[in-house]
Amino acid sequence: AFGDVVTPASRETFSRTFPELQDTGAIRDVEFELVSKTGEVRPVSISATAVRDEHGEFVATRSSVFDITQRKATELALRHSEARLSAILHTVAEGLLIVSAEGEMSFWNPAAERLLGLTHEMMAGQRLTPDHWQVRDTFGNPLPFDQWPVTRGLRTGREIIGEQIRVQRPGGDDVTLSISVAPLWDASRVSGVVASFEDITAAVECARAVQQAF
Numbered sequence: 001a002f003g004d005v006v007t008p009a010s011r012e013t014f015s016r017t018f019p020e021l022q023d024t025g026a027i028r029d030v031e032f033e034l035v036s037k038t039g040e041v042r043p044v045s046i047s048a049t050a051v052r053d054e055h056g057e058f059v060a061t062r063s064s065v066f067d068i069t070q071r072k073a074t075e076l077a078l079r080h081s082e083a084r085l086s087a088i089l090h091t092v093a094e095g096l097l098i099v100s101a102e103g104e105m106s107f108w109n110p111a112a113e114r115l116l117g118l119t120h121e122m123m124a125g126q127r128l129t130p131d132h133w134q135v136r137d138t139f140g141n142p143l144p145f146d147q148w149p150v151t152r153g154l155r156t157g158r159e160i161i162g163e164q165i166r167v168q169r170p171g172g173d174d175v176t177l178s179i180s181v182a183p184l185w186d187a188s189r190v191s192g193v194v195a196s197f198e199d200i201t202a203a204v205e206c207a208r209a210v211q212q213a214f
Contacts, residue, residue, distance in 0.1 A: 045065075097150075162179075
């Protein structure tokens, strides 16, 4: 019997999908774990159709079985790779943002929250608009929205490296950032940008103090 050659978890799947096969006449791409005579567990994907007699009564199934061992191994490796990448992005000192073409922030790391003075909950409700952000050049002059590094990157699709801006944080203090922007492409359209930035406030103030001294 089929239940004798699958794992306990797959027996539950079988008990759920077999009545569906009898009722609807077909199942598609249902995953099971088969157990070989040597005890090896092998994942498979099964599609099946019901075979009925002349009275319409269910009598058998016609099935196709595909070994998906390699696909499962690839999915597992991808999950591990994504977990490692996530760990790296969440521990780097630079702030990282992914902003969509519509101005929505789809990703940010803890460093971005810290540098911008925003909590995770506050970041989740943010959009890139002049109503939510006060951005200035390094001399303190308001920077027009279409000249912000991120909006320029979205508009032009060009990379921006190490541009300096001042951003007002919720507490009212300014932080000077060195920001780089790289476009994300969807075919021939810019679908968003990745922005990385670091706090250079202390370095800028030190440079100004040296200039004033001489």
